[in-house]
Every structure is written in structure tokens, then in C-alpha cells.
Amino acid sequence: MKLEVLLLKLSEGMLVSVEIFTLTLLFSLPLGLFVAFGRMSKNPLLRNIIKIYISIMRGTPLILQLMVVYFGPYYIFGLPTPHRFLAVIIGFVLNYAAYFAEIYRAGIESMPLGQYEAAKVLGYNKTQTFIKIILPQVIKRILPPVTNEVITLVKDTSLAFVISVPEMFTAAKAIASAQASMLPFVGAGIFYYIFNYIVAFVMEWVEKKFSYFR
Amino acid sequence: MKYLQIKNLRKSFGNLEVIKDISLDVEEGQVVAVIGPSGSGKSTLLRCATLLETMDSGELIYLGEHAVRTDADGKAVYAHARKLRQIQRYYGLVFQNFNLFPHYSVIKNVTDALITVQRKSRAEALEIGRELLRKMSLSDKENAYPYQLSGGQQQRVSIARALALNPKVLFFDEPTSALDPELTGEILKVIRDLAAERMTMVIVTHEMSFARDVADHIIFMDEGVIVEEGPPEKVINNPQNERTRAFLSRFER
Numbered sequence: 083m084k085l086e087v088l089l090l091k092l093s094e095g096m097l098v099s100v101e102i103f104t105l106t107l108l109f110s111l112p113l114g115l116f117v118a119f120g121r122m123s124k125n126p127l128l129r130n131i132i133k134i135y136i137s138i139m140r141g142t143p144l145i146l147q148l149m150v151v152y153f154g155p156y157y158i159f160g161l162p163t164p165h166r167f168l169a170v171i172i173g174f175v176l177n178y179a180a181y182f183a184e185i186y187r188a189g190i191e192s193m194p195l196g197q198y199e200a201a202k203v204l205g206y207n208k209t210q211t212f213i214k215i216i217l218p219q220v221i222k223r224i225l226p227p228v229t230n231e232v233i234t235l236v237k238d239t240s241l242a243f244v245i246s247v248p249e250m251f252t253a254a255k256a257i258a259s260a261q262a263s264m265l266p267f268v269g270a271g272i273f274y275y276i277f278n279y280i281v282a283f284v285m286e287w288v289e290k291k292f293s294y295f296r
Numbered sequence: 297m298k299y300l301q302i303k304n305l306r307k308s309f310g311n312l313e314v315i316k317d318i319s320l321d322v323e324e325g326q327v328v329a330v331i332g333p334s335g336s337g338k339s340t341l342l343r344c345a346t347l348l349e350t351m352d353s354g355e356l357i358y359l360g361e362h363a364v365r366t367d368a369d370g371k372a373v374y375a376h377a378r379k380l381r382q383i384q385r386y387y388g389l390v391f392q393n394f395n396l397f398p399h400y401s402v403i404k405n406v407t408d409a410l411i412t413v414q415r416k417s418r419a420e421a422l423e424i425g426r427e428l429l430r431k432m433s434l435s436d437k438e439n440a441y442p443y444q445l446s447g448g449q450q451q452r453v454s455i456a457r458a459l460a461l462n463p464k465v466l467f468f469d470e471p472t473s474a475l476d477p478e479l480t481g482e483i484l485k486v487i488r489d490l491a492a493e494r495m496t497m498v499i500v501t502h503e504m505s506f507a508r509d510v511a512d513h514i515i516f517m518d519e520g521v522i523v524e525e526g527p528p529e530k531v532i533n534n535p536q537n538e539r540t541r542a543f544l545s546r547f548e549r
Contacts (some may be wrong), residue, residue: 200349206409210413
């Protein structure tokens with residue numbers, strides 16, 4: 083196989099990887115905030131349900147969770163099997179929302195009480211206090227751990243191969259075994275590395291944007 | 297006119313009763329200093345008065361309006377949220393550790409509540425904010441962020457922030473405890489100037505000589521009760537109670 087063909091095949095897979103990455107972030111970043119609120123809720127029922135959910139998401143392999151989302155509906159409930167790509171997105175979003183929720187919670191709980199008290203005495207209501215006073219400071223604090231998760235996500239997209247979604251790693255593996263060559267893996271590695279280099283660059287830029295205060 | 301009335305305030309944390317039946321009145325234009333050893337309940341008193349802490353029983357009245365009443369069983373009953381928000385406009389609070397909003401510039405710290413809470417126009421808020429910063433000698437720091445300021449400057453911003461909302465009563469919770477002696481001086485001067493303008497203030501402080509100079513009325517608290525109160529010349533210069541004497545003996549008169 084010519085190098086151009088190899089690169090073409092890999093970039094097709096790369097496109098799917100980028101799709102998984104983008105959609106996962108798009109849904110799991112906001113969902114994580116609601117999960118974090120549930121985790122910090124005064125309602126013990128809600129709080130415990132969320133705790134169990136987070137515990138399962140963190141305590142079992144993502145690869146297994148993807149298989150459950152894909153095969154579960156049929157084998158457990160006799161329902162039709164979902165679309166592969168949809169199953170991947172649902173699996174990733176549920177898993178990553180749990181991790182993001184814990185990062186958000188750590189950030190929110192690290193805020194000094196004095197910020198809430200100052201806002202209260204000045205007459206801000208709860209929503210204004212959270213949106214205007216707390217959230218911007220929380221975002222600044224959680225950027226480094228969020229960057230870690232996002233970088234992990236780039237590499238985790240390769241797990242979609244387990245239910246045969248043709249992302250880049252699946253493509254590399256297929257070509258490698260057909261051609262008996264290491265080259266596709268090297269190509270895949272370089273792709274992932276560049277992808278993460280861009281992610282790190284963007285996140286560093288965002289961190290700089292927040293460096294105007296301490 | 298009585299700007300603040302506290303009647304029979306009681307507050308416990310678990311089994312520990314930190315405030316045992318305290319009553320006090322603050323008249324318009326009066327400067328009240330609350331002194332006493334650590335753990336005497338003076339900060340809790342102030343936090344109950346500013347609704348940062350809920351009282352167990354007693355009454356809290358600002359300008360004749362009840363924020364807290366006591367029902368027949370002796371339990372504190374708080375007014376409705378809307379009423380409390382309205383009453384909250386009557387007072388401001390300056391914290392020991394400033395609690396400025398670190399992500400807001402100095403001017404935004406001072407003006408944001410005017411815009412967000414009091415719905416004033418940006419232009420009007422800026423005018424009020426700049427005037428206050430000028431008064432606090434901070435005009436050149438308008439666009440600085442809190443971390444770029446000294447402790448004394450930060451505390452002056454927080455005083456401006458509280459004054460911007462035009463409170464009737466201004467509370468100070470040990471406003472100089474986080475500052476070194478030099479910076480303490482600049483804050484005390486600001487408070488003195490406010491007293492000269494007849495601003496009604498309640499100041500929890502460890503600065504005895506300052507309390508004596510600036511306050512019309514001194515309250516000495518210990519173990520959750522008011523041990524002694526009265527004009528400064530009486531309480532600080534000539535204390536009657538044994539505990540007040542013991543506490544003040546460590547300070548130069």
C-alpha cells in the first residue's frame with residue numbers, strides 16, 4: 083500500500099475519532115455540571131443515586147461500559163441494538179460526565195465561603211452568585227485537571243474499536259494486519275500525538291486567558 | 297431613630313451556647329464598638345445581625361422593620377425572602393479578610409452589585425464607584441485587580457464596595473486583623489472619616505485605643521454575654537467589672 087493511501091485511510095478514521103471527541107465534550111462538559119449539582123444536593127436520595135452512578139463509571143473499564151451500552155439493550159431487554167456510533171457517544175458521554183462532575187465538585191467546594199458571604203451581603207441572589215462570582219473562579223481552578231481529562235479522551239476514542247466503530251485505531255489495526263506492517267501504528271501514534279499537542283496548546287491558551295486574576 | 301435593634305438574641309452551635317440573651321440598640325449616626333476576647337461571641341453576634349448566621353431566638357429589627365421575630369415557643373421566625381432582601385439593603389459588611397471578588401477589577405468590585413442587584417445604569421454605577429474610590433484615595437487603582445493591591449488597599453476597596461450600596465448601618469468584622477500596623481492605620485483613618493460624616497457603624501475590633509477614640513458606645517463581651525457597656529471613657533478608662541478590667545489590663549490606656 084502506498085503511503086498516500088495509508089494516510090488517506092487513517093485520516094478517514096481520524097475524522098471519526100474527532101467526531102467522537104467533539105460530541106463527547108459537547109455533551110459531557112455541561113452534563114457533568116448537573117451531575118456535580120446532584121452529587122452536592124441536599125436531597126440524600128438524589129445524592130446517593132449520583133454517587134452510585136459515579137462510582138460505577140469510575141470503577142469499571144470504559145471499554146466494558148461501551149459494550150454494555152451497545153449489547154445491553156438486546157441481551158438484557160430484548161430491544162433493538164442501537165446504532166454503533168450512537169452507542170459510542172452515549173457510553174463516552176456518561177463516563178466522561180462522571181469524571182467532569184467530580185472535577186467540578188472539587189472546584190466548587192474549594193471556593194472560600196467568604197465569596198458566598200460577600201455576595202450574599204451585597205444582595206446577589208443564588209443564581210447571580212453562582213454565575214457571576216463562583217463559576218469564573220471555579221473554571222480557572224479546574225482548567226488543569228480538565229485538560230488532563232480531555233487529553234485522556236483523545237486517546238480513549240480508540241476504545242470505540244471494541245464495537246467496530248471505524249475510528250482511527252480500528253483503521254490502523256485493520257491495515258496493519260492486512261499488510262503485516264508496523265507503519266499504520268506509527269502513523270496512528272503520530273496522529274494522536276499531534277491531536278493532543280493541539281489540545282494542550284488550546285488549553286494553555288485558555289489558561290492564559292484566565293491569568294488576569296489570581 | 298433606632299437603626300438597629302437586637303432583642304434577646306440567643307445562638308448555639310450544637311450544645312455550645314455562644315450568645316446568651318444579648319440585646320442592643322444602635323441609633324442613627326452612632327458608632328458602636330464591640331470588644332472582647334476571642335471566642336466571646338462578638339463575631340457571631342455580627343454574623344447573626346447580617347443574616348450570615350441564623351439565630352435560635354430573639355428579634356432583629358432594622359429601621360423599625362422586623363427581619364426576625366420570636367414566636368410563642370421562643371423560636372426565631374425569619375421574615376419572607378423578599379422582605380429579607382429589602383432589609384438587607386439597610387446594612388453593609390466589611391470582612392476581616394476583605395473577600396473581594398478576585399476576578400473583578402477594583403471598579404467592578406465596587407460597581408457590580410449596583411448594576412446587578414440595584415439595577416442602576418452602568419454610567420450611574422461608575423459615577424458612584426469613582427467617587428468612592430476617590431474618597432478612598434484609590435482612583436489610580438480603578439483597573440487593578442485585587443491581587444495587585446496591598447492588604448490596606450484591598451480593605452479600602454471592600455469598604456468602598458459596601459458603601460456603594462448606600463447602607464444605613466455599616467458593620468466591620470475585625471477590619472484590621474489581617475493587616476500589619478502600618479496598614480491598620482490607613483483603615484482606621486478611613487473609619488474615623490466615616491464616623492466624622494455620622495455614618496452609623498458597628499465595629500468588632502481588637503484595637504482598643506481606636507475603639508476609645510472613634511466609638512460613642514463600647515460593648516465588652518465575654519462568654520456570650522455583654523459584661524459591660526457604655527461610653528468609652530467609662531468602659532475603657534474606668535471599667536467597673538472585674539473581667540473587663542482583666543481584659544483591658546493588657547492594653548495601654
